Amino acid sequence: MGIHPIRFLRIMGLLDGLSLITLLFISMPLKYFADLPQFVTINGSIHGGIFILYLLAIAIVQLRIQWNIGWSFLAVLVAFIPFGNFVFDSKLKRMQPLLHIKPFPKQWLVYAIIFFSFFDLFVQLPIMSTYALSVGASTFIAGIVVGLYSFMNTFGNIFSGIYTDKIGAFRILVFGLFVSVASLLCYQLVDNTTVLLIVRCVHGFSSGFITPAAFTLLANMRAANEQGSGSAFTGSFVGIAAIVGPASSGILASKISVANVFSLVALYGLVLLIGLLLFLRKTQLPKREKKKTSETLHWNSNLLKAYGGAFFLMFSQGVLAYLLPIYVQDLGYGSRVAGTLLSVFGIVAVLIFILPTNKIFDYFNAQYTLLIGVLLMGIAQIGIGLTSEMTMLYGILALYGIGFAFLFPSINALLIEATTQEIRGKAYGYFYAFFSIGVVAGSSVLGALNLVGTPGFVFTGGILFTFCLVIIISLIKSNSSLLKVSRKENLHQS
Known part of the structure; x- marks a missing residue:
């Protein structure tokens, strides 16, 4: 023993x-x-x-x-x-x-894979643009290199969703991890812009396969009454990756080459791939009755809210990543302050995800927690643009973290409520495609409109408030329909 x-x-x-x-x-x-x-x-x-x-x-x-x-x-x-x-x-x-030893919890391996997927994304943020310039890219091409990952991620997300339902999440995860690890190692071969663009395409596309399959597998493992708190707990790994990824890559890149940083990430992915093959190969999910006709994805109200929430969540994140460092610099502070501000938002979100507060999402309607999350993020965006006091900025970023913590599990819970296991993979594929598009849209829209500083944050807050209005109108219509049905039933009984 x-x-x-x-x-x-x-x-x-x-x-x-x-x-x-x-x-x-x-x-x-x-x-x-x-x-x-x-x-x-x-x-x-x-x-x-x-x-x-x-x-x-x-x-x-x-x-x-x-x-x-x-x-x-x-x-x-x-x-x-x-x-x-x-x-x-x-x-x-x-x-x-x-305290007694328990069997290895297989869901923790899936959590580690989700962390890897987002860690891989966030590691790139502080180093990719300068890395592109170092291999001969112009500033225009460097921008394309940065955005190409998320662009190709979108296609990977969609393919992952379609084939997860057809051949199972396990095989998709094996494929995604294997090709992602290989593409991360290929950064060692980059010596010019053309090779870098090719590697970015493969890296982004293959990574897009991982997240939808992993979230689908977790959703199908959980009990129906634990989807809200389960989604919140899963979100903590996204938040931790957002905190740890940029900081660790920035520190490592100052000591070793960027290619070696990606090789270390590849090593982590390889360990997960081996664990996946050892522990999840024979995982049995609840059996489902085979249906003669295949189920199709219905774009109902809950699913549309989930996709809208995913898009505007990452739109807001893209704006924050693009504008906050510039805004902080204009206030006379360095990049370290911008990093700590972003860390505050991440830490607050993670605490809400992992503490007993995550049970909120099991007891309250996901549409209401979605509304609260979007509203708080909108208030925080405007608050950032109207504040120059650093203490206030930390408080506002903490408020933004609360909004993020309400929004992320809500959109996951809405998607799960709106789907069955037969089509959940495809639903998650489109879901994370909206994630990827939102990241690109957030920074590119404001860049195209030349909105920086206060106008950019106020514009983003206005966009989020508009989505709040859409949610409110949908809730009013839904409650009105339920009220009419209730009256008809009462009249019929009388």
Whole structure:
């Protein structure tokens, strides 16, 4: 019998706590009071390596013990507090006999694949335009290189949706991961603009296969009464990718080549591909009765709201990515401030996704939470354009994060309500095609209209408010129809 995951976590936690204490109370004083900086270098490297193993131990516990994810976040938090690991260890020691190892949760592998898909996207944001220029592209071609990924993603999304329903999500995920990994490694071969454009086409198209298939697989694994909170929890991986991706690629690109950054992402994808083949090959979903006639996708009200929400969510994101760095620079701050502002929105959204607040989406009508999300994002967009005070901007970005957190699970829940398993793959294919189109439209529309600064944010807020009005009108019509049906039934009974 192997070591218990909690015991492994306790060992790594104590080592991490010990290395932190020696760093803070021995190595740091030696650096500043005895002019011996080499101790910080050595101790810091050891502490960094132990911390990575500690994070791995937390991940193993989360997968095998499957405790409340709040404990995992607490385990990470105490690692930054001197003596925190030792206090937490006493709690873990009492908990260990009560926590039993559970079967490997296959849905976590799908979560990891979703994280990979969005991490792959967000890693590109800070480095792709400069990388294109470095291989000889003009500024115009560099813009095409950046947008080409999302453009080709759209076609991949649609094909993925169609064939997920025909041959199953597993085969689509294998194909998408395999070709994505290969295309990421092909950046090593790029030495001119033509080769870069070809690689971008293949990369964008193949990556487009992953997300619809993964979301379809998760939706079909979940119980009907958990779709809202499940979609919210899934959204946390998108939010984490949005926080971690740009920061990690920016740091790595300053130390290694851009091609090597993509190769590291490819390595992560390869690990997932192996895991997919090992653990999900024989996954059985609930059996469905075979129908003689194939079901078609009906573009009903809920589905249209889901697609509209997907488009305007990413339209707003495209605007934010395009305008916020320029706006912050005009206010006299650097790119680091823009990055922290975007991190605030991501952190707030992720907290709502993973905390018990995600149960909101199981109890409330997804159309109402959709309306709240779009409304808050619209208010935040206008608020950004009308604010120059940095403290206020952080608060407004937090409000934007709340809106994002309400919007993302709502559109997923609406799509799931509007579809059956037979057509859900195709529905998700179109869904993420609208995502991809929205990203391109957000920045390109404002660029074409030459809207920067306050006018750009106000324009975007107005667009979101217009979509709010459409949702309200639809809700009024829907409630009116239900009221008429209810009156007719009452008259018939009387």
